Amino acid sequence: MKVLALNSSPKMEKGGTALILGPFLNGMEEAGAEVELIYVHKLKIEPCLGDFGCWFKTPGRCVQQDDMAWLLSKLEAADLLVFATPVFVDGMTSTMKRLIERSLPLVEPFFEIRDGHCRHPRRDGRTDQKVVLVSVCGFTELDNFEPLIAHVRAICRNLGVEFAGALLRPYAAALPRLKRLGLPVDEIYEAAGEAGRQLVRDGKMADRTLAAVGRDLLPRDEYVRAMNDRFRQALEALTRGQ
Numbered sequence: 001m002k003v004l005a006l007n008s009s010p011k012m013e014k015g016g017t018a019l020i021l022g023p024f025l026n027g028m029e030e031a032g033a034e035v036e037l038i039y040v041h042k043l044k045i046e047p048c049l050g051d052f053g054c055w056f057k058t059p060g061r062c063v064q065q066d067d068m069a070w071l072l073s074k075l076e077a078a079d080l081l082v083f084a085t086p087v088f089v090d091g092m093t094s095t096m097k098r099l100i101e102r103s104l105p106l107v108e109p110f111f112e113i114r115d116g117h118c119r120h121p122r123r124d125g126r127t128d129q130k131v132v133l134v135s136v137c138g139f140t141e142l143d144n145f146e147p148l149i150a151h152v153r154a155i156c157r158n159l160g161v162e163f164a165g166a167l168l169r170p171y172a173a174a175l176p177r178l179k180r181l182g183l184p185v186d187e188i189y190e191a192a193g194e195a196g197r198q199l200v201r202d203g204k205m206a207d208r209t210l211a212a213v214g215r216d217l218l219p220r221d222e223y224v225r226a227m228n229d230r231f232r233q234a235l236e237a238l239t240r241g242q
């Protein structure tokens with residue numbers, strides 16, 4: 001199985017997204033997948049011009065020359081795409097959205113009715129590709145991911161790929177600190193690895209495993225108090241430094 005993971009966190013390997021994505025991809029490799037990881041933030045991807053040049057001027061190719069030129073063939077060749085993104089204002093990062101918009105050359109202009117809905121056919125005719133969402137957020141509740149999940153599900157229907165589920169972790173960036181405080185953070189990383197193994201081995205991730213990745217680590221009030229203390233200290237240090 002060829003896996004292409006796209007991590008769109010601007011913090012790349014230092015971000016909370018990477019903390020969950022790393023063990024997830026390791027788990028996939030352990031189960032035999034061939035995994036490639038790309039940091040979207042390193043790529044030059046211009047906004048879509050919206051003029052349908054990829055349909056009517058240079059069919060199958062964008063008229064713009066940037067990193068999408070080589071990424072398109074990788075998107076097409078993958079059996080499983082991992083969309084890894086932090087929640088930014090209740091959705092995916094703008095860089096991830098831009099990349100997905102620029103995948104328009106992969107479909108043809110024609111309309112077809114698929115599953116009772118008007119769609120564009122894929123140029124390669126593939127019907128076996130899957131997408132999995134990996135996301136982290138700063139707030140504490142899992143419902144922060146709902147708009148993003150709905151969006152990715154809709155994208156999958158639009159592009160004719162199967163939505164293979166979502167690996168979600170609230171307050172991911174705090175995990176290293178919570179680990180130093182003695183909380184069972186390693187269990188979260190281990191569950192992320194297990195989710196990767198399951199996806200390659202069984203074609204799906206178990207609800208119990210997903211719940212272990214998204215689990216609460218401490219009471220919400222306690223977390224909110226600790227974070228506010230940190231924010232206050234950071235701002236006070238700034239004032240002292242002025």
Ligand SMILES: Cc1cc2nc3c(=O)[nH]c(=O)nc-3n(C[C@H](O)[C@H](O)[C@H](O)COP(=O)(O)O)c2cc1C
Nearest residue numbers: 009011015016017086087088089090137138139173
């Ligand atoms: C511009 C911006 C918008 C954000 N919006 C949300 C949000 O709507 N909900 C939320 O829970 N977290 C939000 N966050 C917090 C990030 O999801 C969180 O810091 C996450 O750990 C970032 O992942 P990263 O470290 O991989 O970049 C936002 C962060 C930024 C920078």
